[in-house]
Amino acid sequence: MRENYTYVVLADDDEDDRLFFTEAFDELKMKTKVDIYKDGVDLMNALNQSESTLPNILFLDLNMPMKSGLECLTEIKSNPRFKDIAIAIYSTSASEEDIEDTFVSGANIYIKKPNDFKVLKKILSDVVTMNWQYHTSGLNKDNFLLRL
Amino acid sequence: MTMKFKSLYNSERFLKIIFGLSLFIVLVMGGLAYRYIKELSDSFDEVQEAYQLHIELEKLLSALKDAESGKRGYIISKDSTFLEPLWVSGSELDLSLQRLKALTQGNPDQEEKIADLEIKIDNSLRIFEKTLQLAQKNEIESAEFISAFKEGRQNMNSVRFKVLEITTHESDLLGTKKERSSKSLSNAPMVVYYVLIFSLLILLLIYLQISKNLKILKEKNELLETFKESTTQSEIISKHGNWIWNIDDNTFEYSDNLYRLLGEEPQSFEPTLENFIAFTHPEDLDKLTEQVNKMMENEDLPFIHYRIIQKSGSIKHFKAYGKVLIDSDGHKKLLGTTADITDEIENYRLIEERNLELERNNKELASFNYVASHDLQEPLRKIQTFISRLEDKEQENLTDNGKLYIKRIKSSSARMRSLIDDLLQFSRTNKSEEAFEDSNINILLETAKHDLVEIISDTRARISSDSIPSMKVIPFQIKQLFSNLISNSLKYRRENVAPVISIRYSETHASEVPNLKYSKHSRYHTITIKDNGIGFDQEYAEQIFTLFSRLHNKNEYSGTGIGLSICKKIVENHNGYITAEGYPNQGSTFIVYLPITS
Structure with a gap:
């Protein structure tokens, strides 16, 4: 780690979800820095700036206008500069198709948005403290979808 | 062997061979018959000749006798009219001899005898001349006349003897010839008869064969006629x-x-x-x-x-x-x-149109699925999250009524969530051939139990199961089937009675199950899930599998009325059949029949 905090980035077009996300991190009081982008285009513009600091964990919503989460994922995975970013898919749906597509495209974990704030906090704290190297080395289709 | 012969017998070639053979035999036998008849007519000619010879010899002899008696008459009476036969017989004798020569031609024996006879006759005639001259000179008493007379008589006897010799020889000849030819000639009528019979037989055989062939030809003609008629009909119908x-x-x-x-x-x-x-x-x-x-x-x-x-x-x-x-x-x-093919093309067009419509409908359904899965879930999820925020952060700011309302909103939104989840599950339960794979059913059952582990331990349920053989199924659907049936049993448990669920396996013949009697599979895997829950009235056994159908008030039991419909859909996707038996306050039994393939 370049700093002694975890740099977390979320790209989500939904205002409420962005609110829950930031509030959850506020309440968690972990050593994190959280940046929020309101769609895929904004996110990619920010990442593609050569002097930008790259996030440790990127939370990607799938259903976004203009540039979907899957498109962002493909772009990120095709650029070697982003190879160290852990990518967590963060979506309302958990359809087989979406899970399959994002797994094949190289995402690290798939999170279905919970319907309880306490659950959300638990998920985010788990993901931030996760040993990514260990998780990624044993990654398969069964443990790709985060189960609580 | 007989077959071969039969086919040979029926063949046209056989007919030709028989015909050729019989033609040959008839020709040969005809030749034989001709030879016999020729022989017959030859021997007839010979008899005729012998007879002729005989007559000629008689004539010769009688001419000589006439001359002799004429001469005697003249010697006694001196009447010269007695001498007339003498002149006549002279020429007659010549003629007779000529004819005899002609008749005996080719037979050296007889020719020699005839030549001998001719000398004797000439001798006779010379003696006549001499005795006649002596008589005319009236020297009848002379020794010369008497010796000539005696010589004449002697000569006459030798002529007679010669004639007798010739006739005997001739009849001897005739005799041997007759003996020779009679042997073969006696066969002649038989041969002719056989030829006739044989020809008739051949004729009959050929007639039979031809009439048989004609019959076959007629039958084939009729068949052809029928075929023509049916072709005409099929032309019209098709x-x-x-x-x-x-x-x-x-x-x-x-x-x-x-x-x-x-x-x-x-x-x-x-x-x-x-x-x-x-x-x-x-x-x-x-x-x-x-x-x-x-x-x-x-x-x-x-x-x-x-x-x-x-x-x-x-x-x-x-x-x-x-x-x-x-x-x-x-x-x-x-x-x-x-x-x-106008109808075909029109039907094809119709089917194509319907296919397009179906495709459109399917697309609409798919987008509805998406709406249900994403767009409907999203606001609901937020409502639920906001409720959890209210409960956490604003609990102390709420009146008791406010807390109650929050609780009601919470349970309603939870119910809405399970409805949406179940509906999604139902619409996703589709059949696709690629998804079928050989699966260990026991593992699928264990996975289903694992998903329900919390509620199983909460209700202190006991679940026992037989070992179930592997089948070719859509694995996640069968897991879903077990999961739905077990959670159904747990949900409708009797109050204060720990649920006991037994899962049994057996094989069933299709004929034993009324609804499977006409199925294309003959044997079925049979999985029975029996519980000791509240059961149901048997009259609702069919109804419980229809979508949104519930037997209980939703405040008593939390079901959405979709779970068993999903079970039915899954079993039908596997070409199987599911049925239920209910005993109020004793329990219910669900029986799943899945076809045994291969």
Whole structure:
């Protein structure tokens, strides 16, 4: 780690979800820095700036206008500069198709948005403290979808 | 062996061989008969000759006797009229001798005897002359006359003896000849008779064979006639017509139904190419002309498709095909079939339209699924999250009423969530052949139990199961099936009674289950899930599997009425059958039948 905090980035077009996300991190009081982008285009513009600091964990919503989460994922995975970013898919749906597509495209974990704030906090704290190297080395289709 | 013989017997070649053979035999026997008859007529000639010889010899003898008695008469009476026979017999004797010579020609023995006889007769005549001269000189008493007279008598006797010798010899000859020929001649009538019988037999055999062949020919003709009639009928029923192009003289023949396909009376116009092409749809004219030209060139017609316009104005779609046939006389013909496929094409169009509509509907359904899965879940999820925020952060700011309302909103939104989840599950339970794989059913059951582990331990349920053999199934659906059935049993448990669920396996023959009697599979895996829950009235056994059907008030039990519908859909996806038996306050039994394939 370049700093002694975890740099977390979320790209989500939904205002409420962005609110829950930031509030959850506020309440968690972990050593994190959280940046929020309101769609895929904004996110990619920010990442593609050569002097930008790259996030440790990127939370990607799938259903976004203009540039979907899957498109962002493909772009990120095709650029070697982003190879160290852990990518967590963060979506309302958990359809087989979406899970399959994002797994094949190289995402690290798939999170279905919970319907309880306490659950959300638990998920985010788990993901931030996760040993990514260990998780990624044993990654398969069964443990790709985060189960609580 | 007999088969071979039979087929040989029936063959035309056999007939030819028999005919040739019998012709040969009749010819040979005819030759034999001719020979016998020839022999018969020859021996008849011989008898005739012998008879002639006999008569001639008698004549000769009697002429000599006449001359002798004439001479004696003259010597006694001196009347010269007695001498007349003497002159006559002289020439007669010559004639007789001539004839005798002719008759004995070719027989040296007899010829010699006749020559001997001739000398003796000449001698006789010389003695006559001498005695006559002596008598005329009246020297009858002279010793010369007497010795001549005696000599004459002696000579006469030797003539008689010679004649006797010739006749005996002749009859001897006749005798041996008769003996020789009678042997073979006695066979002649038999031979002729046999030839006749044999010819008749052959004639009969050939007649039988020909009449049999004629009968077969007649039967085949009738068959052909029937076939022709049924072809005509099938042409009408299947809307096709036949045509023949005689390649050698470039003429056409059209069947009656081909005219009907064109909307015309049968044989109402000359069957020429031009007359047919005149019906073609203008847009297809070039294509058809090109095809026909190719047909003329290659003497073959691949499948072609074109349209025609009947005089009534209706457009018909035709399909044609042709193949060259060379008949036994070596004439080349192209046999063609033209079918009216207008109905087919219209049906195809209809099906295509319906397919498009179905596709549209499917797309709508898919987008509905998406709406349900994403767009409906999203606001609900937020409502639930906000409720959890309210409960966490604003609990102390709420009145008791406010807390109650929050609780009600919470349970309603939870119910809405389970409805949406179940509906999604139901719409995703589809059949796709690729998803079938050989699966260990026991593992699927364990996974289903694992998903329900919390509620199982909460209710202190006991679940026992048999070992179930592997099957080719859609794994996640079968897991879903177990999960739904077990959670159904747990949900409808009796109050204060720990649920006991037993899962049993057996094999069932289709005939034992009324609803499977007409199925294409004969044997079924049978999985029975029995519980000790509240059960249900048997009259609802069918109803519980229909979508949104519930037997209980939703405040008592939390079901959405979708779970068992999903079970039914899953079992049907596997070509199986699910049924339920209920005993109020005792429990219910669900029986799943899955076909045993291979």
